Amino acid sequence: MKGLFLIIALIASLTLQAQHKDNIWLRSTFTAQDKFGLIYDFELQHRLQPINNDNLPNHILLNSARLWIHYNINNKLKLSVSPIALFYHIQWKSLSNQDLQKIQTREYRNSIALNYQFFTRKKVNLYIRSAIAGRVFSNKSPQFRWRNRIGADWKINKKYTLKPFYEIFYQSQKDYFIPLEQMRFNFGLQRNFNKKFSIELAYMLLLKHNIYNANFLKEDNFIINLQYKF
Numbered sequence: 001m002k003g004l005f006l007i008i009a010l011i012a013s014l015t016l017q018a019q020h021k022d023n024i025w026l027r028s029t030f031t032a033q034d035k036f037g038l039i040y041d042f043e044l045q046h047r048l049q050p051i052n053n054d055n056l057p058n059h060i061l062l063n064s065a066r067l068w069i070h071y072n073i074n075n076k077l078k079l080s081v082s083p084i085a086l087f088y089h090i091q092w093k094s095l096s097n098q099d100l101q102k103i104q105t106r107e108y109r110n111s112i113a114l115n116y117q118f119f120t121r122k123k124v125n126l127y128i129r130s131a132i133a134g135r136v137f138s139n140k141s142p143q144f145r146w147r148n149r150i151g152a153d154w155k156i157n158k159k160y161t162l163k164p165f166y167e168i169f170y171q172s173q174k175d176y177f178i179p180l181e182q183m184r185f186n187f188g189l190q191r192n193f194n195k196k197f198s199i200e201l202a203y204m205l206l207l208k209h210n211i212y213n214a215n216f217l218k219e220d221n222f223i224i225n226l227q228y229k230f
Helices: 002-017
Strands: 019-033 039-049 059-072 077-094 100-120 124-137 143-155 160-162 165-173 177-192 197-209 216-229
Touching: none
Parallel strands: 019 216
Antiparallel strands: 019 039, 039 059, 059 077, 077 100, 100 124, 124 143, 143 160, 143 165, 160 177, 165 177, 177 197, 197 216
16 A cells, blocks of 8 residues: 555656646557468557647647557467557757747667466456567667556446556667656547447556656647557
């Protein structure tokens, strides 16, 4: 119980110190399965951010395309590999004449992940996921990033599933290692329309470490994920 209070106190303290930002993440995932049991996810993503005094996120933050290949080792353990992913990160710099300069960074990423369901009941699955990614950028040193997640899938009924999770990121670069690069607290609700099509709406609180000072960047991310299975 003391550990829970310590975690809550830590989150509150980080939030109080954080700079604040509201973003919108839009994602589409297309899924197919071959005769060997391999599952392919092709993922497209578009993120929007506010700049300066914008009331709404209307400037591009990120565009990405990624392929995931999944293999179920058994009914509890899944191996996932992303051989290639392309990300375009966008930053906006305010100029003296009140114009904005667009700065774009290309990223090539490959990843490997393991997902383990350690608790399974009729309506609730609890899982842990660990992943590592190699990241190569167009204008800075390569990175390795580790991420560990604990989450749940709670099937309310045939149509609705709750999908909360907590995830922590670590980052290693040429000159430094960040033991806590960011944390994500996600609460999602998935609506299944039929066996092929579903929509997930989610809110994610993201706390991102600032390497230049002790503060965190706090992001409120509102996510829409469209999923279609062939």
